[in-house]
Amino acid sequence: MSFISDKLNYYEKENKEGAAVKNKMISRFTFDIETIMMTMNKRIFGQDKAMNAIENMLKLIKADIADHERPLYIGLFLGPTGVGKTEIVRLLAEAIYGDRDKFCRIDMNTLASEHYSAALTGAPPGYVGSKEETTLFDKSLIEGTFSKPGIVLFDEVEKANEAVILTLLNIFDNGRLKITSGNTELNFRNSIVIMTSNIGAKEILNQSDQEGKSFNEDQTKKIIQEKLEEQFAPEFINRIDDVITFNWLGEHSVKLIIDQRLDHLRKKLQIHNRSVQLSDAAKNLIIEKGYDIKYGARSLKRAFRKFVEIPVADMLLRKSDSVDSLVFYGDISTDERAITFREVRENQ
Template sequence: MPFINDVLEHNREANAQKSHADAASQQRLTTSRFLFEPKVVMQHLRARIIGQEAALGEIENMLNVVKADFSSTERPLSVTLMLGSTGVGKTETVRLISEAIYGRPDAFCRIDMNTLAQEHYAAALTGAPPGYVGSKEGTTLFDIEAIQGSFSKPGIVLFDELEKASTEVIRSLLNVLDSGTLTLSSGSKTIDFKNSLIFMTSNVGARQAQSALNYFSRLPKPAQRLCERLAEQWGKSSQHVIEKALHQQFDPEFINRIDRILHYCPVDQHWLPQLIDIELNKLNQRLRKQGCHVSLDAYAIALLSRQHDIRFGARNLARKFRTQLEPVLARFILKHPLQKKLLIGVKHRQLSVMAHPVDS
């Protein structure tokens, strides 16, 4: 009897656990059809996008709404415009979202708008009209599979460098942003964007805003802060300048179809140590196949940080890694293939590689 009672008790516990698991699974299904977790996506973003907390906070809000799965079925899941100068992380944000949701950074449809600068290039998006060459094929630049995603994963679309596209190309997007559909000119096919996260990037106004920042940067710190406060009060801050340029560049009908307009800040000296750490991690990931690992000492970090050009953002730092650090590292690896733990320092005012000292 005791044995039978033990078996019955065990079965009751197993059934209770199964019922709890089934209930939890059912709750997840009824809460959202999407499998991605916003917290996981945001951890991935915050580890790689530095100094843009306001923009990332808005992206987190957007992902939470999409995950909750009560978005309108008559339009895209979200439409986000990211503004800011080059190298601040706009395009990288989309790559990282793609990587977090799909496991690879290129699982999205990217349209480089600088290739669509002429009016007649609208046909590259909407297809050739009836009677023209290619009209029957219904060809388009859009990657339909990446746009539509799946039941459990949203599609991701990026319109990069929006301000460089022609007015006709921008007009062709109005229906996409409004109703989530695009009918090709031939009428033979309709592309559905209703399961898509639509992102757009633009440098509009960045040059004008950068001119003011360059002027402020030459002033002492207290004077910089005073000028920034006055610029904010007079409507001359970087954000105001960019907003003004945005409304001069695009029609109200287009801007009114955008859910979120995010401002990415210039990458200043304050963030360089974290950005160097990110670039170093990327390098060490690439060195894994050689079994190597590289560290930087304080002098190397200081040298890489020197003469940072705020106009080019994080790309300027990545370029320094490619042109100053990697050639020196490559020569050392080719000359000393058995050395796997490497330390980069400074010798004669240039980066220098040595074997990492062995801990005693």
């Protein structure tokens, strides 16, 4: 009887598993949301709101329930320079395609003049270049594939000419753009469209300095909304799915960025059988000399290059008789103005 019971249990389990497979949603998109978010959270710090928006966007796309007559997603990322707005797009491309550069990037500051707006849509018939249908857009990167969305970045969108903004409005409205010659059409309906801008960043920072306190979320939203309405027409703003204001980098995020740069440098040093470590005092010096709230992580990277990468490169280029694994250990100098390095045995 036990044999029969085991058989019945087996078939019951098989039926349940078969039903579960049938009920499981099958998406045409092959990316894994959990993997993407895990990668991003390891590389972007202090931007929880942006991370939540990206995760929700990926869920909508994966479920394939977004409006099929416009781009899959239209986001506007606001905030100061060096806080991760563009880096998120690179990481998204890396996670989906395995290549950080696998997206179509349009630098809108190059389209500030009406004269250059044709670079986006192609030269009109009869003008030089009209037959070639030359445009800044990369069709393959925009349209992606059946299983992977295309990714488009409009960087510093506030600097674009009004004619360019009208072109974007047409893309946002129906997900298509016909090149001026009329022979080619670009399809954005399988595209993730992200715009970046520094709109309102200066005003928010100035107000914070004047009031001598940290950023107030309600006041920040008010400033952002006012600056957006000054810059763009209501019909443009209404077609954006998410307007996300990135946070200024705090002390905790800054320390995480330094650790991230150190890990990156260690990977490069492995080929030389070397590694690198910094004392807490050395890390604090980089923060003191390199962090500027106005310039974010970019100023910090410049300080890391000056105080760490250049001295380490100098040590690598010196002849060393040791073939053992060594660590370049950096500590603050006696005058507290630089970081001095010395070689130590690993695990010493």
